[in-house]
Amino acid sequence: MSTLSAVYAITLGVGVTAALIAWRERDEPGALPLMGMFIGQCLWVTFALFDLQSGTFEGKLLWSELLWIGVVVIPVCWLLFSLEYTGRDQFVRPRYILVLSVVPAITVVLAVTSRSHDLLYTSSELVMYQGQTFLNRSIGPWIWVIMGYTYLLGVLGSIPLLDFIRCESTMFRGQSGAILLGTLAPWVSNALFLGGVISIPAFDPTPIAFSVSGIAYLGAVTRFQLFSTTPSAGQHARRLFIDQLQEGVVVIDDHGFVVDVNDSAREIFGVGEERILGDQARTLFRRCDTAERDDVHSSGKTIYSPHTETLYDITRTEISDSHDRRVGMIFSFHDVGDHVRNQQRHEVLNRLFRHNIRTETNLILSHAELLESDPDTGDPATIKRGAYRIEDTAEKARTILDVFERGRTRDTAADLSMLLSRCVDLTAARYPTATIESDPVPDGVYVSEVLETVFLNVLDNAVDHNDDSNPHVWVTVETDEETVTVEFADDGPGIDDYERSVIERGTENSLQHSSGLGLWLIKWGTEIADGTVTFRENDPTGTVLTITVPTVDPAAKMGTDLERLLEP
Structure with missing residues (x-):
């Protein structure tokens, strides 16, 4: 076995170990998508190893086509993992997964039929480098589509994790840092390959970079307790806290549009399950009447809701970004009916x-x-x-x-x-x-x-x-x-x-x-x-x-x- 084959085998062993650990923790947020990502990496490495070991042109064509199954699985699972891990699993729904899988599915179809068209590859030939045979394939236009899509999902998946790099918790900082490092390694190696920087002709080092990914992910699991402590609970708690507040809460942006509303506010304004996000706040507020109270404890900003038949004091809080720019406002409605x-x-x-x-x-x-x-x-x-x-x-x-x-x-x-x-x-x-x-x-x-x-x-x-x-x-x-x-x-x-x-x-x-x-x-x-x-x-x-x-x-x-x- 060549040195390169041994590296592939070690990378495959690291990936399988990481996938098994993820399967063992499958009930934890993000574990199943992470396992899917490891499986995609293992498929890519496995078919790349078979390609390396194959001595025939037909054999190398077959394995280079099949490895696309692993390639397209990775970015989709990466985004799903990031969403679940950070508590945004409301987007991890079958319909969203189906939409995310359209481009990867087209890519796999184009890969297995690549000999009959030039969308994925325009030409294929065998080349020799230091006694090792490689399959050199000139890329077609669809390669740029799937690569752009892959990097887009990679960036989208990284954005939620970047928030935890600045988190107060050392545990969450370590988890996010290790995960981002593990993801960055194959990105960089693949970018170097596509840019023609790699001196070995027709050799994609991305599968080898997966060994770095596997070690980083294993470090996140063992050193920073990736599946024992996750930030998803905090995200859900904030959402649950707002939803279960007895006070009504309406969040609007700086242009006066409703961007969030809890269940109590829906009852106050009598909107039920209607879609009101994105509507003008003025339209929503007109569903209640202004009122005045002769009460020294009142701020004077009071509304009467005909839907709940009670009075509410209004508190307005400005929302500012890190540059102290106002980006929106929170309106809270406190039931003062009992007080009155x-x-x-x-x-x-x-x-x-x-x-x-x-x-x-x-x-x-x-x-x-x-x-x-x-x-x-x-x-x-x-x-x-x-x-x-x-x-x-x-x-x-x-x-x-x-x-x-x-x-x-x-x-x-x-x-x-x-x-x-x-x-x-x-x-x-x-x-x-x-x-x-x-x-x-x-x-x-x-x-x-x-x-x-x-x-x-x-x-x-x-x-x-x-x-x-x-x-x-x-x-x-x-x-x-x-x-x-x-x-x-x-x-x-x-x-x-x-x-x-x-x-x-x-x-x-x-x-x-x-x-x-x-x-x-x-x-x-x-x-x-x-x-x-x-x-x-x-x-x-x-x-x-x-x-x-x-x-x-x-x-x-x-x-x-x-x-x-x-x-x-």
Whole structure:
């Protein structure tokens, strides 16, 4: 065996070893494309070795044609490896691989049929150099096509890896450096061959350069733990972090076009799965309305989304390149709906405490002063009723605070049939003259347990504010796969339009406010259960109050947010 054949054999051994290691780590990102690249190198070296050993013109033609199979596999696998290794595997899809393989497939067809055309080679002849026979073939026009394509994929595959050369991690710098070195060696040797720099006629040293590649790749595996630690997780984590942010994120370039958007932003702007990348940001932003908030904590840049029915504060962050040039902006949309609702609730509670308790206190104080000056002019019964009303207001306030506390933690699920039956029984026991009729509730329907407080207050308001000696309340329930609708109809005087408009609007002001806490408790408790409350007039008299809430899974684990982090 000649020295050149021995070098080929050693190169083949290094390539096979590297391919086996890649196969062993085939579940790791980039391992399978890297194995494909090693297989392509091994095929090239194998057929080049057979060409070298062949002593006939026909034999050398055959092996020189077949080695193209290995040649065209390498650049495609190199690009796929780079994409997977760096976490850009969204481009490693069958349709993309098929497109990348078109030029290589044409090249292989042209290679095996090269004797019938001049596209790949224009002529072939045997030449002797130091006792060794080589096949000298003059290249045709397609050679420049496939070589240009090969170097293009090589450059495209190198670009993602160059980012990690400047990485803080020594491990990733070492991996990328070794891989790029291993890829550069055959590139340079092939360029020297095509440029006519090699003094040996008809000899392509690229297969020998693969020994450098194999050693470099093996060094990346053993020294820098190529398949034990890869940067793909970081790339996926950044994408996953953006996608799973509760805040909406829209990225635009410096010309105002949308270049990225996460799922939360899609919900805010109601675009679903529509293709919006590349559209003008103005077109996207017009899908929501601007809004102003009287809030000292607000930046003043707020929008209202009709698609999610909530308010969002907007934060704008400029994106700059390494030369401090602005290249785009990131818009983040923070849900302030809960903050606004809590602010409104506190305003209502403060007003009610200031107004109701102050009124009752003044009433008690004035009658107490009358009793003190003249026992015959004061009214002890009025003082007693005022004290009871203060106690009732305090009790409702404590109940509301309890409801708010449940909203901060994960509430438990309750069987609707048992919950509603318990509320009806408690109300009937408190008001013996009232008649409460309730439809049967289907079994297996579960709702938030906070609704027990809501239903009790609905029934209590319906009976307590009815002047009839025998107040009547009808309760009906409708269910579907995802929601429950509970309707309470009474024959009382009804809720006046003024009071109802304040509750439906969800806030009060100095000119418009409600008279008590009962309806607010119903509204807030239903919202905490992710439901809605509506009112309408009953015929011939009274009110129909409808509560619609989502059903909940009774098997869902309950607990605090911190406890849920410990769940597998």
